[in-house]
Amino acid sequence: MPNILVTGGAGYIGSHACKALKAAGYTPVTFDNLSTGWEEAVKFGPFEKGDLQDRAKLDAVFAAYQPVAVMHFAALTQVGESLQLPGLYWRNNVLGSLNLIEAAVAAGCLKFVFSSTCAVYGDQDNVVLDEDSAQQPINAYSGSKKAVEEILRDFEASNGLQHVVFRYFNVAGADPEAEVGEFHQPETHLIPLILDAVDGRRDTLTIHGTDYDTPDGTCIRDYVHVMDLVEGHILGMEWLEEGKGSRAFNLGTGHGFSVREVIEHSQTVSNRPVPITEGPRRPGDCTKLVSGSLRAKVELGWTPQRSDLKTMVSDAWRWHQSGHYEI
CATH class of the missing domain: 3.90.25.10 (UDP-galactose 4-epimerase, domain 1)
Structure with missing residues (x-):
């Protein structure tokens, strides 16, 4: 079965994505530093503990597993924390993602699915936000996600990195078999x-x-169910496999x-x-x-x-x- 590198695969959405990938005939390889994830959630494929800041570890994982695509969920996501510690968010979310993107390109892995957020649209109240809405991030969390989207576009132009970006709001639920679920410390959802x-x-x-x-x-x-959300990510990966090019999609109801x-x-x-x-x-x-x-x-x-x-x-x-x- 083809390997897919899943960063943040020990977290809430990432672990559900790993379950969906396995069901779809792939082997999910979880890469996670366990800062907000749980090793108990890694049930569907190999686990490599590592940090996105560690380029040597990333290169070793790409060499060992030769993934055909990356699903990138690993990020800090607390808006309030990002207001207090913006440097932490820019360093972790942006520099970590840049490391990952450069490692993927160096390994010839040119299909990339990115977990972004509808928060990139900023504070636009009481409207339905679609992919053409203006992007006006208002904190380091949403700003860092927008920055990674721009990095992906630049690496598509320079290296042919094909990518699908998913933007979503509130993810909820758990897989029906209760193998994995939602648990954060601290809990804010x-x-x-x-x-x-x-x-x-x-x-x-x-x-x-x-x-x-x-x-x-x-x-x-x-609100969107986590299993519906990760099914969208499987479809996004198939979109790239079919050569349809880079695209951004909102996921919501x-x-x-x-x-x-x-x-x-x-x-x-x-x-x-x-x-x-x-x-x-x-x-x-x-x-x-x-x-x-x-x-x-x-x-x-x-x-x-x-x-x-x-x-x-x-x-x-x-x-x-x-x-x-x-x-």
Whole structure:
């Protein structure tokens, strides 16, 4: 089976991508420094512990496995942290990615799938964002992702590096068999925060703002199931294998759910109440953010199958009950 190098393959999205790759007939080779990932999540192929800053290690991994493509998920992703420590984000996300790209080119691995973010579009409130929307990143996290997209374009011009870029908002759920799931330290994502509050791992869930101009007063966000998301990445890799050229795609459903809607579904799925504290708005939170994904649906043939709220919460709850990775 052809090898695919998966950076960040021990993390939430990367581990699900490895499962999807194995099911599609590839061997995923995880490259991860375990700073935010979990070795217990590496279940579907070989594991190489290493850091993107270590070019010699990258060269050795490319030589040993000779991957036919790269899926690049490894990155720091906390917006608040990026505001406090911008140098950390530019160094890790940009310089690390540059190392990886140069190593791939040197090894003759010229197919590259990059996990970007719809945050590159910046603070554009209450609009549907598509691939032609202006890119206006407002922090080091989104700025670093935009920079890597530009690096990829430059290496396509100089070295023929074909790439697919995926931009997405809120990823949720877990694989239906509960082999891998979502677990961050610290946890910042809404659904696992809710489930932690449901089963007593935290005292309460704080709703940050209840006076937004939405039907129930809470923010609305676009959620996509992690298995739908990684299926999009498989399609993106096949796009490159078919020689269709470099392309950027948004991945989302095109509609959103409010915080209260997510809480309501979580209570229904778990059959338990969610203890809630109402707090003030957080600086920078938009009222409504949804992703236009028509290009992915039309050109890639991508159709999200599991991205309804009941399925996303149910799959997350099933994994949540199965036990977390060791801390």
